[in-house]
Amino acid sequence: MIVRRVYDVPGxxxxxxxxxRLLVADDNMGYTLTDTTVWAGTRSxxxxxxxxxxxxxxxGTGMVVDSEGNEYPIEPGTVYALDQHDAHYLIASPLEDLRLICVFAPALEGQERHDFSRLDFSQY
Structure with a gap:
């Protein structure tokens, strides 16, 4: 059994x-579970x-925008799934942080970070 508290896990x-990252590859669950905060006013x-x-x-509130420019509002109670390895923008409201519970499959190692300079999203 694995028992963790969110604030006992380093961000x-x-x-x-x-x-x-509450569950990672070393936990042998086959998926990762995260508690993620997206800073207010950011576009990722x-x-x-x-x-x-x-x-x-x-x-919090925000928006996810797909590669065709379709915008989907995010608010508490909203789920979105990237089931096709979808390129997207994640946009947090300028007024408040956006907090998401996320599941990744397969599992993350745990220390991954994004390099925004490596992505070309100029088409939208």
Whole structure:
């Protein structure tokens, strides 16, 4: 059995926020569970070529924008799933941080960070 408290797990700065990786590859669950804060006013170009991800919003507001420019509002109670390794922008409201509970499959190692300079999102 694995028992952890979110504030006992060190946060990893992933680029535009903090991610507390509650379950990682070494836990042998096959997926990662995170408690992720996206800093207010940030716009993050993201794409996971090796992982599928689902995010559930627990607080704050924002938007996810797909590669075709479709905008989807995010607020508490919203889930979005990147089931096709979708390129997207994650945008947090300028007024408040966005807090998401995220699941990644396969599992993350635990210290991954984003390098926004390596992504080309000029088409949207």
């Amino acid at each position: 990893v700065e992933w680029g535009n926020g903090i991610s507390r 170009p993201l794409q996971y070529k090796n992982h599928l991800e689902a995010c559930y919003c627990v607080s």
